[in-house]
Amino acid sequence: MAGITFKNVVKTYDNGVTVIPDLNLEIKDKEFVVLVGPSGCGKSTTLRMIAGLEGISEGDLYIGDTLMNAVPPKSRDIAMVFQNYALYPHMTVYKNMAFALTLKKEPKEEIDRKVREAAEILGLTEYLDRKPKALSGGQRQRVALGRAMVRNPSVFLLDEPLSNLDAKLRTEMRSQISKLHKQLGTTFVYVTHDQTEAMTMGDRICVMKDGIIQQFDTPQTLYHKPCNLFVAGFIGSPQMNFIDAVVEKTDTGYAVVFGDTKVPCGREELAPYVGKEVVLGIRPEHLLGEDKDLGGTNTLTAEVDLDEMMGSETFLYFNYAGAKMIAKVPSSIVAPTGSMVTLAVDPTRIHIFDKESGEVVLN
Amino acid sequence: MQEKRTSYGRTVLAYVVLIILAFLCLFFFYILIINATRNHSQIQQGFSFIPGGSFFVNFHNVINDANIPVLSGIKNSLIVSACAAALATYFSALTAYGLYAYEFKLKRPAFIFIMLILVMPTQVSALGFIRLITQMGMMNTLWPLFLPSIAAPAVFYFMYSYMQSSLPLELVEAARIDGSSEFRTFNRIVLPIMKPAIAVQAIFTFVTTWNNFFIPALVITDNSKKTLPILIAALRSADFMKFDMGKVYMVVLISILPIIIIYILLSRYIIAGVTLGGVKE
Known part of the structure; x- marks a missing residue:
């Protein structure tokens, strides 16, 4: 041995x-x-x-x-x-x-x-x-x-x-x-x-x-x-979604902004990046689609390009803020191809990466 | 209906062509066999489709002719051909394996060198070869008839292409990890995989050596060491008074028999050999 x-x-x-x-x-x-x-x-x-x-x-x-x-x-x-x-x-x-x-x-x-x-x-x-x-x-x-x-x-x-x-x-x-x-x-x-x-x-x-x-x-x-x-x-399947986003300072801390979506985040690691572009990473399973999750600023609405029913879950493919994205939602959420879907980014599960170096800023 | 008739016509045509080809190929064998059963004067009278009654007389004459030692000729031919086939296939496979499985600096030049030898006719180097074996004291022995088979570029090339298609290097690596030495890997793993290629090349080398006249005629002078092709030539050039066509045909028949037997036994491999090497299995 x-x-x-x-x-x-x-x-x-x-x-x-x-x-x-x-x-x-x-x-x-x-x-x-x-x-x-x-x-x-x-x-x-x-x-x-x-x-x-x-x-x-x-x-x-x-x-x-x-x-x-x-x-x-x-x-x-x-x-x-x-x-x-x-x-x-x-x-x-x-x-x-x-x-x-x-x-x-x-x-x-x-x-x-x-x-x-x-x-x-x-x-x-x-x-x-x-x-x-x-x-x-x-x-x-x-x-x-x-x-x-x-x-x-x-x-x-x-x-x-x-x-x-x-x-x-x-x-x-x-x-x-x-x-x-x-x-x-x-x-x-x-x-x-x-x-x-x-x-x-x-x-x-x-x-x-x-x-x-x-x-x-x-x-x-x-x-x-x-x-x-x-x-x-x-690592992870389907692959993590990557979106170009900007860090903003807010009253409660910071927010990561892309498209019309603002994901609040209180972590101090973001301080040096205020006003700068970063890459936001969010796994498909951390895009939430149930009613209780929706309603905050962290939501996004997009047209479904393709829906793939996998049994217990459904993969939704869509474009948002210039990025191709996939969401993995419970199959109880019905969003056929061509329909509009609203999803929320789970603010506790986001990953931020430095745009230049690709290194992680926060997990 | 029309279609059926054309395909029928085609089949008939194919058969006719094949029958003509088969006739052209086999007719000479038929003449040979028939003439081996006829005596000298019958043969001189011209060709006949009906066998004569002198088969055993001819056979007896051949076997008992002290000047034409057919039995020892068969023995010599067998020894030389079998040794040549064994040496050519084993060492060509070994060389091919060396060039296929190992990475070394002169790999490419070595390959090109071997390929160059391939295009060199035997006659070019014959004189040098005779001088060499004379100095080595091998004149008038059987050794020079099969030892050079160790370096057989054509067999090497065949083995090399067969390895490319049928011997994954992973096997060699697996054997190395299993603790096998390089030589053992070749003998116990590579050779068995090469069996079909070896069979084919063994047959070809055997037949070529069996039929070889040029080098044995230069090297062998002793009657007891002569191979069959030299004996046949000796018979044909025998003096006019003793010339017996029946005997000549009988010796030729005897000399081709082993080849025919080998062909029949191994025809499966020979046919396979034509397509071998090119196709990845």
């Missing part, structure tokens, strides 16, 4: 492109950390550096207390699950899972016990004699997990393992992987571009962009207190 530490790690490819300019990251022992970000943000490279599949140009990487810079993958005590499963096509499920143990020259009975145990946990017992070709996507992914499990590694690396599965299976596997983490009590590092996977599985989430860590924190903190516009926009 081991934590992982990146100290000023730089990754530059032979063609001179630097994908990771300076990475400092500490993953605790037994933690489930999700690396998330858009494609090309360096999350997979980071994972591959942990695995030893990519070299490190500068800086140090530790697994536990051991410096790993020059240690080959097989000596790192890690296991990895790949996006395309990477199962050996000519071997049966059993042999795929047993391969690493055979190489370690473990006794046959021991290998058999471990493989059957993992197969049992993953529900693969009846498929042990099949070849990967004869399995469905979900089963293949479980074999890939099983192959990693039997080795009992100190670090489990998963590179977008669910992206090839359909939506239903993905949800199922998500909970299976979370359960597995609890069962195994091992450090998990999971790479994904899907924020839902990140939010539901990670103990902590590391949001990356252009090789730089934007924020590394618990899902709750990322959702409630994003540190900049990028994180605020990346």
